[in-house]
Amino acid sequence: xxxxxxxxxxxxxxxxxxxxxxxxxxxxxxxxxxxxxxxxxxxxxxxxxxxxxxxxxxxxxxxxxxxxxxxxxxxxxxxxxxxxxxxxxxxxxxxxxxxxxxxxxxxxxxxxxxxxxxxxxxxxxxxxxxxxxxxxxxxxxxxxxxxxxxxxxxxxxxxxxxxxxxxxxxxxxxxxxxxxxxxxxxxxxxxxxxxxxxxxxxxxxxxxxxxxxxxxxxxxxxxxxxxxxxxxxxxxxxxxxxxxxxxxxxxxxxxxxxxxxxxxxxxxxxxxxxxxxxxxxxxxxxxxxxxxxxxxxxxxxxxxxxxxxxxxxxxxxxxxxxxxxxxxxxxxxxxxxxxxxxxxxxxxxxxxxxxxxxxxxxxxxxxxxxxxxxxxxxxxxxxxxxxxxxxxxxx
Amino acid sequence: xxxxxxxxxxxxxxxxxxxxxxxxxxxxxxxxxxxxxxxxxxxxxxxxxxxxxxxxxxxxxxxxxxxxxxxxxxxxxxxxxxxxxxxxxxxxxxxxxxxxxxxxxxxxxxxxxxxxxxxxxxxxxxxxxxxxxxxxxxxxxxxxxxxxxxxxxxxxxxxxxxxxxxxxxxxxxxxxxxxxxxxxxxxxxxxxxxxxxxxxxxxxxxxxxxxxxxxxxxxxxxxxxxxxxxxxxxxxxxxxxxxxxxxxxxxxxxxxxxxxxxxxxxxxxxxxxxxxxxxxxxxxxxxxxxxxxxxxxxxxxxxxxxxxxxxxxxxxxxxxxxxxxxxxxxxxxxxxxxxxxxxxxxxxxxxxxxxxxxxxxxxxxxxxxxxxxx
Numbered sequence: 099x100x101x102x103x104x105x106x107x108x109x110x111x112x113x114x115x116x117x118x119x120x121x122x123x124x125x126x127x128x129x130x131x132x133x134x135x136x137x138x139x140x141x142x143x144x145x146x147x148x149x150x151x152x153x154x155x156x157x158x159x160x161x162x163x164x165x166x167x168x169x170x171x172x173x174x175x176x177x178x179x180x181x182x183x184x185x186x187x188x189x190x191x192x193x194x195x196x197x198x199x200x201x202x203x204x205x206x207x208x209x210x211x212x213x214x215x216x217x218x219x220x221x222x223x224x225x226x227x228x229x230x231x232x233x234x235x236x237x238x239x240x241x242x243x244x245x246x247x248x249x250x251x252x253x254x255x256x257x258x259x260x261x262x263x264x265x266x267x268x269x270x271x272x273x274x275x276x277x278x279x280x281x282x283x284x285x286x287x288x289x290x291x292x293x294x295x296x297x298x299x300x301x302x303x304x305x306x307x308x309x310x311x312x313x314x315x316x317x318x319x320x321x322x323x324x325x326x327x328x329x330x331x332x333x334x335x336x337x338x339x340x341x342x343x344x345x346x347x348x349x350x351x352x353x354x355x356x357x358x359x360x361x362x363x364x365x366x367x368x369x370x371x372x373x374x375x376x377x378x379x380x381x382x383x384x385x386x387x388x389x390x391x392x393x394x395x396x397x398x399x400x401x402x403x404x405x406x407x408x409x410x411x412x413x414x415x416x417x418x419x420x421x422x423x424x425x426x427x428x429x430x431x432x433x434x435x436x437x438x439x440x441x442x443x444x445x446x447x448x449x450x451x452x453x454x455x456x457x458x459x460x461x462x463x464x465x466x467x468x469x470x471x472x473x474x475x476x477x478x479x480x481x482x483x484x485x486x487x488x489x490x491x492x493x
Numbered sequence: 494x495x496x497x498x499x500x501x502x503x504x505x506x507x508x509x510x511x512x513x514x515x516x517x518x519x520x521x522x523x524x525x526x527x528x529x530x531x532x533x534x535x536x537x538x539x540x541x542x543x544x545x546x547x548x549x550x551x552x553x554x555x556x557x558x559x560x561x562x563x564x565x566x567x568x569x570x571x572x573x574x575x576x577x578x579x580x581x582x583x584x585x586x587x588x589x590x591x592x593x594x595x596x597x598x599x600x601x602x603x604x605x606x607x608x609x610x611x612x613x614x615x616x617x618x619x620x621x622x623x624x625x626x627x628x629x630x631x632x633x634x635x636x637x638x639x640x641x642x643x644x645x646x647x648x649x650x651x652x653x654x655x656x657x658x659x660x661x662x663x664x665x666x667x668x669x670x671x672x673x674x675x676x677x678x679x680x681x682x683x684x685x686x687x688x689x690x691x692x693x694x695x696x697x698x699x700x701x702x703x704x705x706x707x708x709x710x711x712x713x714x715x716x717x718x719x720x721x722x723x724x725x726x727x728x729x730x731x732x733x734x735x736x737x738x739x740x741x742x743x744x745x746x747x748x749x750x751x752x753x754x755x756x757x758x759x760x761x762x763x764x765x766x767x768x769x770x771x772x773x774x775x776x777x778x779x780x781x782x783x784x785x786x787x788x789x790x791x792x793x794x795x796x797x798x799x800x801x802x803x804x805x806x807x808x809x810x811x812x813x814x815x816x817x818x819x820x821x822x823x824x825x826x827x828x829x830x831x832x833x834x835x836x837x838x839x840x841x842x843x844x845x846x847x848x849x850x851x852x853x854x855x856x857x858x859x860x861x862x863x864x865x866x867x
Contacts, residue, residue, distance in 0.1 A: 219740075222604055226750050227759075276733060276751065283736040447665040 127153070130190035133167065134253025136238030137214060138203035143175040145203075147239045148184060148192070149253045166250040169242065177217050194223040198257035200230050201238040201294065207320065207327040212282070215325070218275055226275040229260055232320045232327065234293035241294055244312050256314070260292065263316050265347045269336040270316045282325050285457050286442020290319045290339070293330060321434050329434040331426060338426030341419055342385055342439050344370030351391060353414040359398030361411060363391040366478060372441065374448040381452065382468040383441045389419065390476040396486045403484050408477055415475045427469055437464045499696070501706035503634035505714040506641035508693055510775025512718025513644070516685040517725050517772065519596070521744035523827065524726060525735045528678035530664055532735060533727035535678035540719040542679055543687025547715050549842045550690060551708050554698035556849060562694035563787040566841075569848045578841065579791055585837050586692060586784035587804075591811040593777035594618050597770070598812075599819065604746055605766060615812050622778050623805040626785060627798055630700060633778060640771040641717075647764050648721055652728055654752045654761070659731035684831045686719050688838030689776075695783035742819075745769075781808070 136147035148170040155166045170188060174180025184192060200218075202211065218224045233241045246255040263270045270292035281289040295317045319331045319339060331339055340346045346368040354360050368389040375382055393402060401407055430438050442460050446453040456463050499507075521532075528535040557565045562582060567575035598614040606614075625633045668675070693711070701707040725745050729738040732748040741747045746769075749762035785804060789797035816822040852858045 219737075222607060225760075226747065227753060274751075276737060279737055280734045283734075443662070447662065450666040450669040 124191060124193075128190055129193040130168075130188055131196050132192055132194050133196060133251055134199050134201065134242060134256060135194075135197055136201040136203070136233070136242045137177070137206055138237045138239055139206035139209060140173060142173055144173065144177055144180050144206075145237075145239060146170075146172050146174065146177070146180040146184070147201075147242045148172075148181075149242055149251075150188070150192070151251065165245075167252060171239065177214060178221075194221075195225055197224060197228045198253050199228060199260070201233050201241050201256070202230060202291075203233050203238040204235060204327065205237070207232050207291075210325045212325045215275065215279055215282070219279065229257065229272045229274055230278060230291050231256065231260065231316075232291050232293045234295045234317060234320070234330065236296055240296060241314060244296060244314055246314060252314075256294070259314075260316065264345075267316075267347065267349060269333055269340065269349075270319065271340065271345060281440070282322075284440075284443055285460060286437060286444070286446045286453070287440035288324065288436045288438050289322045290331070290438050291322070291327075292316050293318050293320050321430060321436050321438055323434075323436045328436060329429075331429060334422055335426040335429045338422035338424070339430070339438065341368060341387055341389075341423050342370060342372075342426060344368060344387070346389075350394075351415065351418065353411060353418055355398070355400050355407075355410065355414070359396070359400040361393060361397070361400065361402070362395040363415070363477070364394050366390045366392055372439070372444045374441075374445040376445075376449055376452060379452060379455075381445045381449065381456070381463075382470065383444055384470045384472060385423065387419065387423070387471065387473045388476075389415075389473070390478050391415065392478050393480040399486055399488065401485055402480060412475045412477060415477075416473045419473050419475070420471050423471055423473075431465055431467070431469075435461060435465055441467060441469070497629055497631040497700065498702040499631060499634040499700050501701065501703055501710040503638055504693075504697065504701065504707050504710040505717065506637040507634060507696065507775060507779060508690060508711055508714025509641050509718040509721070510637055510644075510772050511690055511693060511779055512686050512715055513721045514593075514769075514772040514776030515689045516682065516722045517745060517769065519743075519826070520682060520685050520722075521726055521729045521738050522741060524678045524682055525730060525744075526739035527681065528675045529670060529739075530666075530730060530735045531668060531670075531675045532678060532730050532738070533664070533723065534667070535675045536682050536723040536726045538675065538679035539682035539686060540716065540723065542683040543715065543719065544712075546683070546687040546839055547690065547712060549839075549846060550694055550697070551711060553842055553846060553849075554694065555704070555708070558698045558701075558704050561696075561699045561786065561790065562691070562783075563790050564699075565694075566845060569845050569852070576791065579787065582691075582837055582841065583784055583787045583791065585833070586695075586780045586787065588815075589689075589692075590622075590777055590781040590784060591808045591815055593773055593780070594808065594812040595815055595822075597773055599822075600743060600766075600769065604743060605763070612809070612813060616809060618774075618777075619805050619808050619812070621774070622781055622808075623801050625774075625778050626782050626801050630696065630782065633782070637775045640775060644768050644771050645717070645721075648725075648768050651749055651752070651761070651764055651768075652724055654754050654758050655728060655732055655748055657754065658748070658751045659728065660734075661731070663731055663734045681827075681831065682722070684834050684838075686722055687715065688834045690715065691834075691838040691842065692780050692783045694842075695786055696779070 130150045132148050132150055134149035138145040138147070149167045150170060152166055152168050170184045172180045172183040172187075174183055181192070202214070206214075219226070242252065244252065246252045260270060260272050264272050271290070273289070273291055278289050278291070281287045293316065295315055296312050297315050298312045318333055319336045320327050321329045321331060337346070337349065340349075346365050349365040350362065351365055352360055352362040368387065370388070371386045373384045373386065375384060396402060402411070427439075430436055437460070442453075442456075442464065445456065524535055525532045553565060557568070560568065563579040566578045566582070569575065570578055594615040597618055598611040601614050602609060602611060625636065697707065697711060698704060729744040729748055732751065733741065733744060737747070738744045746762055746765050749765045752761055753759040781804075785797050785800050789800060794800070816825065
């Protein structure tokens with residue numbers, strides 16, 4: 099009996115040898131979690147700036163002397179060697195699966211980002227769900243050196259404020275690897291990426307942290323020709339761009355009825371449809387935009403409950419949105435000559451045969467492409483009061 | 494005879510496993526590079542193309558309800574030619590049973606655990622396979638039932654979760670390059686989903702308890718497996734677009750990366766990995782089992798289980814050296830595998846069928862294993 103039991107125990111013991119978990123398992127306290135990655139181009143190659151979480155500082159709720167993140171900077175001839183070289187100064191193994199944002203220096207982006215994208219798509223540790231932003235007029239290194247208020251980890255700040263500004267300000271869009279690669283690969287669309295800028299304002303100097311005079315702010319969108327940055331959309335143009343592609347978020351819109359009366363709206367929902375049409379092999383694109391807005395403030399005495407006034411407001415809004423769209427279109431079409439709206443893809447989808455002819459010369463065809471707008475505006479709600487509070491009733 | 498029998502439900506799970514495993518992660522790239530955005534149409538057509546193939550298997554099975562594929566070919570083609578044909582078929586089984594561990598370890602080391610040595614993963618995998626065969630077909634078939642249940646649930650879960658990332662524009666324009674590339678791609682897919690089921694002929698009629706139900710189950714399993722493959726290709730194109738799908742080695746794994754529903758359901762791509770491991774296990778074990786059984790029938794051995802351990806060692810060694818690198822494997826999958834499985838999975842059974850008809854109708858010989866229909 100004892101022998102039988104001993105025999106049964108041996109396989110169990112052997113099994114334990116195989117149940118020790120992953121071969122290359124690492125405990126969390128041996129990892130350095132990268133939250134944000136900045137890439138710049140220098141004469142010798144790439145300059146990498148890595149923001150790594152500092153767990154001891156984060157664990158202490160307040161009053162810590164340590165910074166919440168640690169920066170690592172390295173140069174290398176290529177991306178991978180620069181990333182690996184960080185091992186020479188970091189005691190912990192870098193862990194890249196939690197990267198939230200990749201900041202690309204403007205110099206680098208002007209030279210093209212195909213090589214970088216290939217690396218991010220190939221390397222197994224990088225996922226595809228982080229966002230790309232461009233450091234406008236500066237380097238990624240500068241951007242990552244700025245400490246941010248409210249959110250103690252700057253990388254997380256970049257990520258959250260990008261998502262917030264996409265939702266509530268509507269001039270940026272969060273773009274991940276898949277979107278970016280798709281729009282570089284497709285013939286009839288060029289990518290855009292949000293830009294981030296360092297701003298300094300006098301009002302911030304009250305803060306205790308000496309670095310706090312500078313803040314980071316998303317401004318406009320960078321326009322690409324294939325994988326190279328060729329120009330910037332201003333804030334208004336970026337707005338128009340987002341109206342055209344139907345991704346505005348809860349943007350704020352205001353119109354002047356006359357000198358005194360300013361009405362402010364919040365965009366509740368804005369959708370667009372791009373429809374290609376074709377006459378004698380000449381393509382054109384119709385953009386249908388449907389926007390619904392809520393009134394959030396009325397300055398002045400305009401009676402917004404009256405039908406005819408609402409009608410006028412609608413017309414004003416339609417004009418205003420059309421103006422933004424045309425601005426964006428003009429900039430992209432005439433000045434930058436880059437099809438960021440994907441009009442080419444719209445034609446491709448509907449007229450694949452025509453597209454075969456157009457494809458080669460799309461860059462020149464695109465400049466001549468007529469675009470028509472059809473904008474419908476609906477004013478949905480007017481908040482908690484109906485007429486303006488201080489309007490005098492005529493008796 | 495005191496042979497183990499499996500139920501028709503278990504045939505469903507085994508067939509579905511074999512159908513899915515050859516394809517679910519790997520052929521996305523192949524089919525998307527040929528058929529572009531119409532890849533999903535190609536894969537749906539492939540299921541239809543596979544039906545006549547499955548019908549041939551079922552027809553042979555009905556004529557010889559007590560025989561395995563090796564025995565059928567010996568019965569029809571005589572001792573010498575039959576042995577050669579059966580041997581060639583068994584070599585296919587052997588080859589696939591050491592290819593699959595290679596695929597496994599390649600996927601594991603390139604996507605999940607880059608620092609684990611290949612041979613550790615392969616050794617564990619082959620050990621699990623050998624244990625499954627030593628326990629016998631019945632135990633393994635029961636396990637496969639549970640596996641396919643888990644696989645189906647997880648698969649549906651992943652596909653539902655990824656829907657917010659899908660863009661319908663990625664499928665347009667339909668038939669941009671005409672029908673030819675689509676048909677071409679669907680022939681490829683047929684080679685990966687329907688033809689590998691030839692190996693089921695070592696199990697399907699001989700070890701089945703109820704033939705009439707079994708035929709339906711075979712088809713059901715085929716449709717289940719084919720459906721999983723189709724939906725995974727459709728979702729790859731919807732989420733990633735054809736260009737990235739064509740360039741990704743494991744496209745399903747890649748799009749599962751993007752799942753982020755609420756905050757709770759994110760970073761769950763390892764689920765895809767579970768689906769892959771379980772179906773591969775069913776697939777590979779069936780092939781290995783077919784080889785072991787077939788070899789013992791060919792050599793007239795009494796106990797096939799004695800072959801398992803020495804053959805497992807051969808698998809371990811061969812899986813190490815079979816493909817020198819990834820580029821070679823990708824080339825092999827297109828230029829070697831397709832003609833290879835086509836001759837063994839389609840030409841061979843059709844040939845046997847013709848021989849059967851000639852012998853029965855022209856030569857009026859009393860042929861067929863009708864002991865079951867007395």
